[in-house]
Amino acid sequence: MKEQLLKAYEEETHASFVDSLTGAYTHGIFQLLLEEEIKRSQRYHDSFTLVLIDIDSFSLYNKQQNPATGDQALKKVAELIRENIRDLDLISRYSGDVFAVILPKSNAHEAYNAMGRIRMAVESHTRGELTVSAGLASYPEEALNREKLILEAEDALAQAKGGGKNTVYFKEKEKLSVVEQEFKILIVDDDARNVKLLGAILAPFNHEIVKAYNGEEALSLMKKIDIDLVLLDIMMPRMDGYEVCRRFKKSEATRLVPIILVTALDDMEARVKGINAGADDFICKPPNRIELIARINSLLRVNKLNKKLTSIENILISMANAVEAKDVYTKGHIQRVSNMAMALGKRMGLSASEIDALRFAGILHDIGKIAIPREILNKPGPLGLEEWKIVKQHPIEAYKICLPLEKTLGPALEAIRHHHEKLDGSGYPDGLKGEDVSVLARILSVVDIFDALDTDRPYCKGMPREKTFEILHRESDEGKLDAIIVEHLIEMLSPNDLQG
Ligand SMILES: [Fe+2]
Ligand SMILES: [Fe+2]
CATH class of the missing domain: 3.40.50.2300 (Response regulator)
Structure with missing residues (x-):
């Protein structure tokens, strides 16, 4: 195909298709070859890359040297380009000191590697006297027609020059840096x-x-x-x-x-x-x-991105576990609260993202206990007024710790802060009332209380289930806990339900 095209061009224009100095195709031929490559790539759903390579500060170099040296430099650069591309790649003299290379069946990433080699070859062969900059544009990612592709490559070349010369630039570079x-x-x-x-x-x-x-x-x-x-x-x-x-x-x-x-x-x-x-x-x-x-x-x-987030999640989870280890009364509490809150959320028909929020909130809700001295956390007898004040700070402390992860945690963050609120306004830390307490916070508080009553502690056994349910019922009757959530939890945990 390429030979036919060149022959037709020669017959039509009576002009040579090769630049006599560098042996590269002429500009006219370049335009035809580019058009042809677009058609081919369209037909075979293929990709290719166009590269414009410019010799940095060439006019200055020309001024300093005699014209013959300038010509030699052009010839040398063409040679080095040719040595570092494949047989099927096409090199043309785009303008004075700019070469265009079409790299069929390649993507910007592959072309970028090839151009990197050329850039280094020029620099080392001329001992740094000459350097080149290159701009890449790839079909079909960046443009679907000849004019646009050339514009993109010119634009990329301008960026390479603007970026300090002796560089290779392509728009997709940032995206590709991920896959690099x-x-x-x-x-x-x-x-x-x-x-x-x-x-x-x-x-x-x-x-x-x-x-x-x-x-x-x-x-x-x-x-x-x-x-x-x-x-x-x-x-x-x-x-x-x-x-x-x-x-x-x-x-x-x-x-x-x-x-x-x-x-x-x-x-x-x-x-x-x-x-x-x-x-x-x-x-x-x-x-x-x-x-x-x-x-x-x-x-x-x-x-x-997910991995980054998961590692942050993991840090928080390990931190929550470390905090829990400080408290001898609550072994396994956060994991149980998390699991039970999720199960309850599913049962109540909550969305997947709300259930996910319950998972996080369950794990992180008591992370603020990090700020409570161990002597207070593990005190066997009742707490004094001052001690109690300190304990009541833990939802705010937890909120502060988790705040930088606001975007990941979403509604979980608010549930963490409000897991000790009561619907009648008697809870802490904000004394919220009724509707102001979100469903997630309500679920968390019911499950949190249930687990505290239900679990065995070092010096006292957990309450019998009936007693626990009685307390939850009483709290909901007094308007402190959400009655519907309490019912769901009791149903979920009653033996009949387990059988069914
Ligand atoms: Fe708590
Ligand atoms: Fe708790």
């Missing part, structure tokens, strides 16, 4: 050819590819390796992709790992089933390279 990191991607497919194909698509990136050829293998690998993303086939013998997905999402350790279902089934039903199983995205077989990479990158970005 090494992630572990698990590919699960019973057909080895598909595993190979997906592996080949991901090969240009730094990711570590882990392979599994059936569901069981995938599940066991997930237990051993800290996987960042899963590409999962649906139709597999014994355990299908839906089941694998469900199990991943059920496990606390792997529920946040994004899963892309790769499937030959492009029907709605398969997608609905996949969504119900907890899949994060879908892609059809055979996968479109660009689409697949874009989806993987976006999920990896989300995963990276």
Whole structure:
């Protein structure tokens, strides 16, 4: 195709398609080649990158040296570019000291690596006398037509120059910096050819590819390796992709790992089933390279963020556990409160995010006890007035500790602060009344009281259930606790309900 094009050009214009000095294609030919590459990439759903390479401060260099030296420099740079690109890549002389390189079947990331090599080659061959800057634009990510692509590349080149020269710039750089990191991607497919194909698509990136050829293998690998993303086939013998997905999402350790279902089934039903199983995205077989990479990158970005949050969560949870260890009376209290509050929330039909908030609030509600001296926390007898004042500060202290995580915690933060409020206004720390106490705080306070009464302590046994229920009933009759929530809890814990 390329030869035909060049021949036609020569016949039509009677002009050479090659620049006599550098051996690169001329500007006219560059425009034709670019148009041709766009058509080819459109046809084959492929990607390619256009790079503009400019010799830094070339006019100054020309002034300082004689013109022949300038020409030599241009020739040398063209040569170095050619040495560092593939045979199928096309180099043209775009203008005076600017070269254009079309890199078919490449993405910006690959082109960036190639340009990095060229930049270093020029610098080292000329002992720093000459340097180059490059701007990249990739099809189809950044532009779909010739004019726009050139504009994007020119823009990127201007950025490289503005950024201090001797640099390579592309817009997607920031996005790609995420994928420049090494992630572990698990590919699960019973057909080895598909595993190979997906592996080949991901090969240009730094990711570590882990392979599994059936569901069981995938599940066991997930237990051993800290996987960042899963590409999962649906139709597999014994355990299908839906089941694998469900199990991943059920496990606390792997529920946040994004899963892309790769499937030959492009029907709605398969997608609905996949969504119900907890899949994060879908892609059809055979996968479109660009689409697949874009989806993987976006999920990896989300995963990276999730991981950050989870590590903050983990710190808070360990802190909450450490605080609990200080208090001999409350062993296991926060975990029980968290579990029971979630169960109650589910029973009452609360949304998934509210239930998640209950999980956090349960774990963190007493974290403020960190500010209470151990002697007060563990005092066997009744507390004095001053001591009691200090204890009553713990919801505010907890709130202050958790406040920087406001965005992650959402409504849990308010529930943490108000877990000792009473509906009649007799609670603390804010003395809220009725509607001002949120449902989450109400649930938390009922469960908190129940657990305090129900649990055995070092010097006294927990109350019998009937007695505990009696106290909860009395508190709700007095308008202190939410009567409906108390009923739900009692129903949930009564033996009949457990049987049913
Ligand atoms: Fe508390
Ligand atoms: Fe508590």
